[in-house]
Amino acid sequence: MTYAQQDPALAAGHVDHPARMGFFTDTSVCIGCKACEVACKEWNAVPEDGLEFTGMSYDNTGSLNASTWRHVAFIEQIGRGPDGLDGAAADGAPARWLMSSDVCKHCTEAACLDVCPTGALMRTEFGTVVVQDDICNGCGYCVPACPFGVIGRRETDGGAHKCTLCYDRIGDGLEPACAKACPTESIQFGPLDELRERAQQRVGALHDSGVSSARLYLEDPGDGIGGGGAFFLLLDEPEVYGLPPDPVVTTRDLPRMWRHVATAAAALLAGGLAASAGRGWWGRS
């Protein structure tokens, strides 16, 4: 594990920084109330971004974007019991509902931050990833760089926006608005180390009680993004919730890309040199 993976805040230059803070979203107790969405909008003064009826489920928010920083996914699975297995469960229930509040993952290796050409995206002392609105020039590079499709560009101001993990609140010792509003403690906020421990205990307890489909997502520092600052307990495959099953930060391949760019640039110059020869082929030039 690299130095930046162990301590992203220190790697970004924050000496004597506080503990890395994050979210553990335990979707097994989410009731889909969307209080997190509302609290986030209220606290962060995030503008309205369309009152639409998707017609697909109780989810009319659709996805995370520049003006939606918490998004509650709603999935109805007919023919699956609460344990996630096919067929009717012991109590005869033929279906289950999955609800999950999605959010920016505050990646240990954050593609949005890596590719940002202005330095508007930065790593805070809490190890979170935040956009500085006065610096962002709206280039949009972070948008396709994010492997989760989290960050978006807002049409009204042309800038990129996403969850700040309530940078203003946590700096004052408060918990983020979504976690504060969550009535079931599905959204848990705290030092990442503690959350990871708590999540391991929770997934163990669920397995013991027969919920074999419970699994942790992005809690592993050895994964393709160095682990999420926000991670999840899911009851089905990540893609069912609209999450990529094995995301890898694009910049891991960037050194190789630069090598190929350098070789291609050299090839272009070599082509120019080669084209200078062979004059007999075209009269005098």
Next chain:
Amino acid sequence: MTERAVRGRRRWGRGERGERPMVPRAEFRSYYGRPILKEPVWKTPEVPGYLFLGGLAGASSVLAGFAHVCGNRELARASKVGAAAAIGLSAAALVADLGRPARFLNMLRVFKPSSPMSVGSWLLAAYGPVAGAAAASAVTGRLPRAGAAATAGAAALGSGVATYTAALLCDTAVPAWHEAHREMPYVFAGSAASAAGGFAMLAAPHSQAGQAARFAMFGAATELIAKQCLLRRIGDIGEPYQAGRPGQLMHAAEVLTVAGLASGILARRSRVATAASGLTLLAASALTRFGIFEAGLASARDPGDTVRPQRDRITADV
């Protein structure tokens, strides 16, 4: 034969062009079929136009550098003026995408090798004035020594301007772009040389166009070969390059590249045919950039393109 092997053989836009493949791909699960990734917000035609013009400018400076050394003055002058005009237009396209000129300056407050856009901004900031100086000296005949130095500098920087845009696209989560990162710089280098050679075949006197034609032939061949290597290696992830509108653009680009290449060689004695061949290669290069750009948008929109390769990776690891 595996499905991947079957599709790996298909060429750009050939076969069931614009339709779904004959062999159904593995099922994948998704959230109501909604995309996982965000589609790039870059505008068309500004950004693909920027890719094309940047390539044309950079490779024109390379050609101008060698033409200058070889004493093909008129060819060198045409390429220098072409490079300066193209980089000016390309900067305008960039500013049009950003919204206002001051936003470009924001990029120059830091230098980040982890961001191809940052590296590209600095390259452009260095290259633009040098290419402009080379053109100004060639047109006015003033300060020939400074002009020669600017010509050399523009050639060196131009090779970077023409190729860095490949890293710009590939350093994203968009599967069709990211997975193509090994070959894309060569596709872009080839496409740029083809466009620059084509432009000079059109703009320079026929007596000096031979060097430009050879450069264009080198570029066209490099582009065709690199594209084939790209498609063969990335397999299914390359589907967006072959289907729908991006597939049509890529196919048209391939046809025009081959036509420009063939006519440039066979009809080289004719001044009109040489100019037509140059124009064909310019159009082919532009279509290639638009096709690659739009294929990326299609790739980002399709949740299957995001999920399937990642699922395959998980399955392979177990």
